[in-house]
Amino acid sequence: MKTEILKIDSINPDMYKIYVASATIKKKGTVIFPTETVYGLGADAFSSEACKKIFIAKKRAMDNPLIVHIASLKDLELVASNVSSTIIDKLKKLWPGPLTVILKKNSKIPDTVSGGLSTVAVRMPAHPVALALIEDSNTPIAAPSANLSTKPSIVTGIDAISEMYGRVDVIIDSSHTFFGLESTIINLTGEIPAIVRPGIFTYEELKPYFDNIVISNTARGINEETIAIAPGMKYRHYAPDKSLYMVKNDSLYEAIFNSELSNELIAVCSTEMSKKIKGRKILLGSERNLYDVALHLFDSLRVIDELHGRLAIIQSFNEGGIGLAIMNRIRKASSGNVIESFEQFKKIIEASDF
Ligand code: TXA
Ligand code: MG
Numbered sequence: 001m002k003t004e005i006l007k008i009d010s011i012n013p014d015m016y017k018i019y020v021a022s023a024t025i026k027k028k029g030t031v032i033f034p035t036e037t038v039y040g041l042g043a044d045a046f047s048s049e050a051c052k053k054i055f056i057a058k059k060r061a062m063d064n065p066l067i068v069h070i071a072s073l074k075d076l077e078l079v080a081s082n083v084s085s086t087i088i089d090k091l092k093k094l095w096p097g098p099l100t101v102i103l104k105k106n107s108k109i110p111d112t113v114s115g116g117l118s119t120v121a122v123r124m125p126a127h128p129v130a131l132a133l134i135e136d137s138n139t140p141i142a143a144p145s146a147n148l149s150t151k152p153s154i155v156t157g158i159d160a161i162s163e164m165y166g167r168v169d170v171i172i173d174s175s176h177t178f179f180g181l182e183s184t185i186i187n188l189t190g191e192i193p194a195i196v197r198p199g200i201f202t203y204e205e206l207k208p209y210f211d212n213i214v215i216s217n218t219a220r221g222i223n224e225e226t227i228a229i230a231p232g233m234k235y236r237h238y239a240p241d242k243s244l245y246m247v248k249n250d251s252l253y254e255a256i257f258n259s260e261l262s263n264e265l266i267a268v269c270s271t272e273m274s275k276k277i278k279g280r281k282i283l284l285g286s287e288r289n290l291y292d293v294a295l296h297l298f299d300s301l302r303v304i305d306e307l308h309g310r311l312a313i314i315q316s317f318n319e320g321g322i323g324l325a326i327m328n329r330i331r332k333a334s335s336g337n338v339i340e341s342f343e344q345f346k347k348i349i350e351a352s353d354f
Helices: 015-026 048-058 073-079 085-094 128-137 157-164 250-257 290-304 323-333 342-351
Strands: 004-007 031-033 040-044 067-069 099-104 119-123 170-173 184-187 194-197 244-247 265-269 280-283 311-314
Touching: 004 015, 015 031, 015 040, 015 128, 015 170, 031 128, 040 048, 040 067, 040 128, 073 085, 073 119, 085 099, 157 170, 244 250, 244 323, 250 265, 250 311, 250 342, 265 290, 280 290, 290 323
Parallel strands: 004 170, 031 170, 067 119, 099 184, 244 311, 265 280, 265 311
Antiparallel strands: 031 040, 099 119, 184 194
């Protein structure tokens, strides 16, 4: 497939280039576009035929539903049904932004988009290019993250091109996204609002709007029980090809990287931690600003496979605020592999055969 690359400024999008991309959406083609969180791989949300191309391009399982992106609140009724005025009032305040809500779906949304569920995930992104594209396409755009299935999400135009060139019709390159980590998903179809995937919008920030909101077990890490609520959770996610382990606490992390085995390893850690350890390091940012860690997390996971070293070992972070989303992605990227003691670390090294 021939892919057209359009370089578009994030803040002042060139409307002629947006027009080229929206014409592709109208022709039932696929467009990779930036959002404030991560890049999305979009198609016309009302066209089953167009949305099937998303699954093929990403090699995504057909039962894993897509988020529908809208550019104005009046479009909500086109994709969802029976949304209460209380919820609409809250969304007026919370959107546009990195928050996805699960609602009862409108019957016009094809099963391809909703994975056959009776619900639909909807969000209004806060990115000038995304909003201009949706508006100009004159239709809601269904879009998962733009990465190939199982790979880390894509946060730069360059990574979109290197991973997806030839697999989609258009790639918009608007440099780095603003946050680098996905939206928070909340389920509003149950009795109690529940965070099913933590993201940029934190629990603490949502609490004033939904005072009984809970964090579901899926949101904390890998948990197979709640697959029915968040179907995507059962799939492998964000994983580098090289083995990645998370370390339970900072003192064990320091002990591992100050041992004689440190030059076999790649450290993925904060700038503060990097000053205390030896060896090859990928820096995530400062622990004092976890938004910086979020911004660099997926980039860092992509770099792991480019470096020498037997295995990569990532630090764990405090789970308050944005830390909950960071730890959720780290747990998934490391497939739940946690190092809890130095003895266990030695066993892992002995068992790894290179
Ligand atoms: O920041 C984001 O949310 C990005 C940008 C592009 O908007 N999108 C994104 O999409 O992360 P994706 O497909 O990578 O992740 C969406 C998750 C999947 O795990 C999917 O299973 C879940 O949302 N999902 C979608 N529709 C759902 C529904 N109706 N009920 C429950 N989970 C749903
Ligand atoms: Mg994804």
